[in-house]
Amino acid sequence: MAPRTLIIGTPESADLLSRQVAMVADPPELIGVVLVDGDPGIKSINGLSVLGPIEAIGAVCSAAGVAQGIVSLPAAYRDQWRSISTELRRSGVIERFVTPMDELLNSAPAVGEQASVQLSNTKIDLGKLVGRQAHSIDRDLVGENVTDQCVLVTGAGGSIGSELVKQIASFGPRRIVLMERAENALFGVDRWLKEIHPEIERVAILHDVVDASTTLSHLERWGPEVVLHAAAHKHVPLMEDHPSHAVTNNVFGTKSIADACVATGVDRFVLISSDKAVNPVNVMGATKRIAEMYTQSLAAQVESIPGSDTKLSMVRFGNVLGSACSVLEIWADQISAGRPITVTDERMTRYFMTIPEAATLVLQAGSMSGFDTFGGGEVFVLDMGEPINIFTLAQRFVRACGYSPVIGEPAGGVGPAEVPIILTGSRPGEKLHEQLSYDAEELTKTAHPGIARFNEDLDLASGSNPRDRVDDPDDGCQIHKRGVCGVSDAAGLVELREPIEEDFEIIFAMTQDPIANEMSKVYPRSREEFRARWDFREENPDGLVRTILLDGETVGRVSCFDAEGETNVGFMICRAHWGKGVMSTALRLFLETIDQRPLLARAAKSNIGSCRVLEKCGFKKIEECVCEIEIDLDDTQLQKETVVGLPDAAVRESLERVRSAMGNSGYPMPRGRTLINLAPAHVRKEGPAYDLPIAVGVLIAQGVIQQRVPAGVGGVGVGSNWSGGVGESSEELFGLDPRSVLIAGELALDGRVRPIRGVIAMTSLAKSLGLDAVIVPDANAPEAAVVDGVRVFGVSSLAQVVGLFNGGLELEPTPAVDVASMLESSRASVDFGEIKGQESVKRALVIAAAGQHNIVMLGPAGTGKTMMAKALPGILPPLTPEEAIEVTRIYSSAGELEAGRGLISSRPVRTPHHTASSPAIVGGGIVPRAGEISLAHHGVLFLDELPEFPRRVLETMRQPLEDRVVTIARAHGSVKFPASFMLVAAMNPTPRGDVAPGEVGQQEMDRYLSRISGPLMDRIDLHVEAPAVPWKELSGKATGSTTAQMAEQVLGARLMMRSRQGATVNSVLRGRELDEMMSLSESAQILLEQAMTQLGLSARGYDKVRRVARTIADVSGSNQVLPEHIGEAVQYRLLDRRV
Structure with a gap:
């Protein structure tokens, strides 16, 4: 499908460009022209409509569904390029700039050792270089999941991550959270976002996602709805030399961020994967495959995890052009330095697409997750087109840079405009040809032509997934075999591809001892370090030797011991083979080692005590749900206040307000750790109404507010009982039953209590639950007093609340409001x-x-x-x-x-x-x-x-x-x-x-x-x-x-x-009720039948006429509907024949 294309330029350059585009073999669909400094009277150029001036770029792109914009301007207009580029990017449109002819003719030729090749040079069209046409995007679908949302991107400073940030910004998110561990990269993308989109709230976090506890804290604090996980090690040869880093970052990093997303109720999680995860023959591919499988296994559990409905998906694609370590960047550096460019094998092929298109399709695919299955779990495969021969691509690239390619290094040397291409041989871990899916994976089409998908059924209990085709090791590549082994029980059963040899290399291992794992960074740095921790040999005098089996065949024997002779190896990856069945075994052992299966049991134990929750709790803004607040103080730990239980940003910020309000009111925060739990944990907590109950809970835990609860623990509630489910008290404080009080309010920094929203709903809830009283901000007291049967105490400060409960302040309830006496007719500005x-x-x-x-x-x-x-x-x-x-x-x-x-x-x-x-x-x-x-x-x-x-x-x-x-x-x-x-x-x-x-x-x-x-x-x-x-x-x-x-x-x-039908008005009468209220004479029935026939009224229109006729009779004071009432009602169907 030809992309819808907008031309941007002066009248002369736009005319020339449109003619040139029309002459290409597969021209894009030109939808019109936006003029720069053009005569307002020009309506068309070369048959293309002029859609407006340069200021209208954003509106035109949005209205016309533009996929790409081609900019052709003389060099004198270069100062406008940035504003045009900004508008195109904000609209999610791929930008293409044509080098100005006057600049091209006046520039020095791109030859000689001092020449510099930049991929950003507008001469090199990366999409054209590999023969790709960009896919369009369903902006409505993506906008539904991104606009006004908080979006978090890991690896935000990388090639894909930074492009995702730029495209997400064009959809108007509420907040973008940038998570990156490389400070320079983080600084760059944060600065871009600040300068180009100052209207968007941005949060830059210098953080490594492998740190699971801190990752969880960041997600709890910023509350993203969408998380795109782009952080990963991707360089194949480098990861062959540092396999433990690949496992740590790609496997544990994915587990860390995915677990945090499910725990905090993130709506969508998208793992960016690679084609190297299919039939992997290298460390990077194997770790990406395990990351995929872990994400799928987690998605399968989502439905069983209380309060979780995160949709997890994966997007798999091949290489991207122009990334930081891509082959094009390497070639550009080599040409700039005057060196030959290198290709490993002339038969090698790879899939390619541009970075903007890849990011676009990632957003599209992520928005399509969860349509058919709860929790998602889909693997989306991008349409990469046909694989590109690397050797042919190298020759195209040389020509695109203005040189002539030469195969090999001629004995007589090369000319100043020639670049030699040298074959170096395959590197460790490289395949000749990549795959986008396993042979057994049945790809299905989606609504988007550039995306296919499949859902894989993982049998983790047995690891018996069928092993698909594995690349022939004799296909010309220097392939290093890989494998997985692991200990699945105390007996030490290990699965390997081949017998253990003396020089057998363990590249990753994790024990079942978390302290040892932490001290050793969960992986041994060398075989010597591994042998120092585990005794690994074929014979053992104690007889604790286990045969190594694969598909029922003996392939060796092994025993695994620590220094004390105890078996405690948990999960290992070794040099063998990455078959799909072995990968399933790897994931199963990995899950067992990290104790993933008890996840549901741990989630079920997360709430302390009991709480009463309305059956229809959830997003309730008109009917509030019960929320219980629990406070736990621990003075043996460092000073830290933490709030958990799915709080939003306003609730997390309440800790700062509470600390200042308490301190300025004479009640300092306690020393040590203060843990604040908001239950139930699966309901998102929003708004500042939790300030006052949190402060009161802390004061109860400190003993400032006298209440008999277990030592160090206090509980209050927003729509909950005072005892918080953690203790009971028979003591009544100033006539209030502590188990029957609701409290809510926002705190100012000086301790004043500010008004909040939804107080009348909270008071109605208290009444429906049979509670005795509510404590609300003084400004909200008249609103709460509208509900009869509940005592309302309006307070203006935190100190007043303390005095109220400790008996130092007598506060009369706000008088109940006589609703009937306040009602009045509506006033109109016109009579x-x-x-x-x-x-x-x-x-x-x-x-x-x-x-x-x-x-x-x-x-x-x-x-x-x-x-x-x-x-x-x-x-x-x-x-x-x-x-x-x-x-x-x-x-x-x-x-x-x-x-x-x-x-x-x-x-x-x-x-x-x-x-x-x-x-x-x-x-x-x-x-x-x-x-x-x-x-x-x-x-x-x-x-x-x-x-x-x-x-x-x-x-x-x-x-x-x-x-x-x-x-x-x-x-x-x-x-x-x-x-x-x-x-x-x-x-x-x-x-x-x-x-x-x-x-x-x-x-x-x-x-x-x-x-x-x-x-x-x-x-x-x-x-x-x-x-x-x-x-x-x-x-x-x-x-x-x-x-x-x-x-x-x-x-x-x-x-x-x-008098006839109670409070029901005529417009809502339905069915039998309407029939009973209608009393039609025979002549009225005939008239109504004629109206139905002549006007062609629908069944709904028929009922409308009857209801209106019933009202006309009421206005006329008639109990029976007469023919004239029917006739007048029919006259009010004026537009039935016009619309």
């Missing part, structure tokens, strides 16, 4: 009496307000549609007490409740702009938040200029309009927000506001109305035309219906509904 004309529309608005029906007003600009929408709240009936509390809970949880306001006392009215996004309208975000439709619950949602809203946004409202609830699903769970609102929409018939006469005007109106889908319009009960007001009415006095008159009609209709 209907001020609006001239439009009596038919006013009538329709009365009907809509009475039955809570959705309504759309259609008419030319300036006919009063918006004014009538603004006047509508004045005729709505007051909220009921139950409705007021429910609306207040939504606003409180969303942070929309005004400070000091305890209750939403009138129906809400929301008026979002037509540029609002889908999450803004229906709700969304990493942690689901209520959208406009939920904020309009029991109120009005007014959408002005309805067709101007993006169709995708409008379509997301279809289900909430029908079900009166919206479900936001995320990887960690889902949440339902109420959305029983009345939709009021206004629209012009055409974009210009009126309708031109004749057929042209009708076509224009039809096109404009087609922006709204039929199913959406079908869900709107009343379609009303608001025609232009005649001059006579416009120039006279306003004599129409007033707000007071219309409100009286609405209230009368609501009273009829209440």
Whole structure:
């Protein structure tokens, strides 16, 4: 598939470039031109549309799905290259720069010993060098997993890692965490991110992922949702000489970061693997294979680990062009130094792709994990195209640098424009030809043409996976055989490929003694060091000799002992052969050695004590879940405060606020280690509401707040009992049962207690659990007091809380709020009496307000549609007490409740702009938040200029309009927000506001109305035309219906509904309930049948007409639905024939 390509340049250079591109064999798909310093009147160049000026690059790339941009500018415009490059990278577009002709002609020829070859030189198109065309990316899918997320990249300073960072930044993540152990590389990528994307929060961590405990701490602190693991040793010959480093970094590094991801609830983990992991014949490939298999085994356990739903996947691909140690970099250095370039074997082939394309497909593949299987576990294989012959590639590269290749070193020497190519022979660990998958692996296609996948079924219990084809050792390569051995039990059974010889080399070994492992860095540095730790021989006088078996055949005997004669070898890799079956055995022994199988048991023991949790806990912003806080003090350890239990950044930062607040209030933090556990551990803890209970818990553990709990342990809760499940107390503190108190609040550094969100939900939870009281910030006390049956104590400082519990302060509960007395009718800025004309529309608005029906007003600009929408709240009936509390809970949880306001006392009215996004309208975000439709619950949602809203946004409202609830699903769970609102929409018939006469005007109106889908319009009960007001009415006095008159009609209709069907309004009547409420005469039935036939109403439209007719009858004071009520209801289906 030809990539969609944008040309960027001056009119002259763009014209020349477009003609040249059209002449290539397989031209890309040119979609248009962006001009630099062009005449605004130029509309096209060489048949390509001019899509805008240079400032529009980002918008054009996003709207047109551009895959690559080709920039052709004279040298005089070089100062603009950086800004163009930045815009292309932000848009996730591959950038290609054409060297300016004037610069090329004026430059010195690239010959001689002083010449320098740079791969960044625009002359060398790496993609063209290997004949690749870049794949495009599904930006919507990747954006769903990256935009507004925290993304962590290990190996962030490497070739792939740094490119991943650059492409991730173009999707607008909330935070990028850069994890790298090379300080210069980390500095470089951090500086780039700071300069190019200052708007993105960045965290640079100088860290080695092999350090498991610190890795876990970093993930707990920064809470990434996506982790891309690019850190690894990849240089094959170097790892042959340092195998233990390859095992430590590639195997244990992967285990460390993958375990931490599962433990902290990361949404997606992506391991970047290599084609050398397939039928490995070198240390690097073997370690990458074990890393793959460990990741797969961990993915298989995710479903069984409480609270974990991490999706783990692997992305396997071949070599990348232009990486730090790639063959092209080596050749470039050799040419620059005037030396011959080297090729190991003229038959050798490799798979290649560019770094930007590899990073793009890694992001794409990582976003596709977990579609079919819980926990993921997929191995994604990138389409690398056909393998490239290295010898042929060397010749192409020499020519691309402006030289002529010469095979070998001629006796007479070479000319100044010639570069010799020398064959050096294969190096240790090299194959002639790489594979992207095992023969037995059945690759399946995915939705992306550049990515295939498979799920491997690992039989770790027996290690009996079929061993696939292994490269013939006599195929011309200098292959070093490899193998795996290990001790799977105390008896010391070891599996090897060949008998042990005197010079047999153990390249990695790990004991079952963690202290010994730590002291020796978990690997012996030499055979001598290994022999010093284990006795390894064929004969043993004690008889503890075990036969070495492979496939039932004896291949040698071995015994493994430590200095005391105890067998304690855990996991070893030795010089033998890397068959697939042996690799399975290696992983099985590795898992046994590191005690991976008890993982589930350890997870089950992670919670101390008991806690009561609501059945529907998870992402709850409207209904909070029970959370228990446990404090453990240990003064025998160094000073350190740690919070665990899946906290977010705000909760982790609470330690600093708590320390300062306690110190400034006269209560210093305790010495030694302070461990704070937030249970249940599988629920993510968010926001600053945990500050106050953490401080109180520490004070209880210190004994500052008197409560009888086990020594050194204190527990409090946000939605939990005071005893924390770790101790019980019969003592009552100032009339409060310590097991029946909820507490929440944010602390200022001076000890003041600041208001928080969601207090009314917390108080409702306390009431539902039968708890006695809540302690909340003083500013939130009026809000909490709305819920009756629970005592509310508002506090303004930490010292006040201490006095409250120790008896030094008498604090009266906040008086309960009489909700009914606070309710009031909605106030409108406009009275209907001020609006001239439009009596038919006013009538329709009365009907809509009475039955809570959705309504759309259609008419030319300036006919009063918006004014009538603004006047509508004045005729709505007051909220009921139950409705007021429910609306207040939504606003409180969303942070929309005004400070000091305890209750939403009138129906809400929301008026979002037509540029609002889908999450803004229906709700969304990493942690689901209520959208406009939920904020309009029991109120009005007014959408002005309805067709101007993006169709995708409008379509997301279809289900909430029908079900009166919206479900936001995320990887960690889902949440339902109420959305029983009345939709009021206004629209012009055409974009210009009126309708031109004749057929042209009708076509224009039809096109404009087609922006709204039929199913959406079908869900709107009343379609009303608001025609232009005649001059006579416009120039006279306003004599129409007033707000007071219309409100009286609405209230009368609501009273009829209440007497007949309770609190249910007509717009939500369904099925049998609707049939029971309809009492149709025979003539009304006939009229309704005719309307169905002539208008072609759907079954939904049929029910809409009946509901509206029922409301019209209520407004008219009629218990029976008459023919005239049906007729009027049918008239309100104005757009059924137009959309």
